[in-house]
Amino acid sequence: MTSPYVKQHTENGISTIEFFHPAHNSLPGDILAKLANTITEAGQDDNVLVIILKSGGDRTFCAGASFKELISIEDEKTGEEFFMGFANVINAMRKCPKFIIGRVQGKTVGGGVGLASAMDYCMATKFASIKLSELNIGIGPFVVGPAVARKLGVSGMSQIAIDANTFYSPEWAKDKGLFTHVYDSTEELDEAVQATAEHLCTYNPEAMKEMKKIFWDGCDDWDTLLNERAKVSGRLVLSEFTKEKLKRFA
Structure with a gap:
């Protein structure tokens, strides 16, 4: 089986960041930390104009x-630290001064x-159904909820x-504003993502940086907010209800 990874490739102003885990691209703490750091570094790199964020594999994003x-x-501290992994990635994306284009090729959960x-x-394929499954195991989408x-x-x-x-279908997600386009195949998706990234590279980087600030206006408290949410998740994951639910996945 292929080992988990986060890798980055930058060419002609486009930095492509890809993550992968053999368990359907699930995200353990080390991968989350690498992802947050890689996004932050790409945002600080003057050679990068646009970022593409994607995952490896076929039908699961x-x-x-x-x-x-x-x-x-x-224990609660370990739980908080784990859920802060997601908070750190979201905050890295929020603070990154470059536009981040999403390439969602398949199902995505939680x-x-x-x-x-x-x-x-964010662009997707017709296979990119979404689900927030956290309530099923006795917690909730507290950290990702604001995003x-x-x-x-x-x-x-x-x-x-x-x-x-x-x-929920990718068409539902598109109607709600999560996806901008839904394509019939991964090949069409990749062509569209690349074309969009190349086109954005022709724009004024300063204008895009200022636009990004406007897009995320009102989210300046997320460092604190998502930390508070991580504490809630870290507490609930220790509940008897959740422990019993998780035993089924052991």
């Missing part, structure tokens, strides 16, 4: 939190929906958070 790590959490929601411009609500609205976010068993 991201399965969300690593169940292996969730099961191993034994924290993966948070990542897609934090993209500045998801920012894109889908509180109504859309609460709908998929409550209906935690259901995959």
Whole structure:
């Protein structure tokens, strides 16, 4: 099996960041940390004009939190630190002065929906159904909630958070504003993502930087807010309800 990775390739002003995990692109703490650092570094690189964020593999963009790590959490501090991994990635995306284009080739669950929601411009395939499954295991989408609500609205976010068993179609996600376009194949998606990135490279970097500030206006408290949310998740993951649910995945 291919080992987990985060890799980056920069060419002609476009920095492509790709993450992968053999367990359906789930995200353990080390991958989350590498992802946050790589996004931050790309944002600081003067040679980078635009960022593409993608995952490896075919039909799954991201399965969300690593169940292996969730099961191993034994105290609130460890739980908080794990969920802060998602908070750090979202905040890195928020603070990055470059536009981040999302390439969502398949299903995305939980924290993966948070990542897609934090993209500045996100495109997908017809296979890219989304689900917020956290309530199923006794927690909730607390850390990713602000990012998801920012894109889908509180109504859309609460709908998929409550209906935690259901995959919502990429067309539903597009109608709600999460995806800008939905393509029939990964090949079409890749062509569109590349063309969009190349076109953005012809724009004034300073103008894009200032626009990014406007897009994320009102989110300056997220360092504190997402930390508070991580503490909630870190507490709930230790509940008897959640421990019993997670045993099924052990």
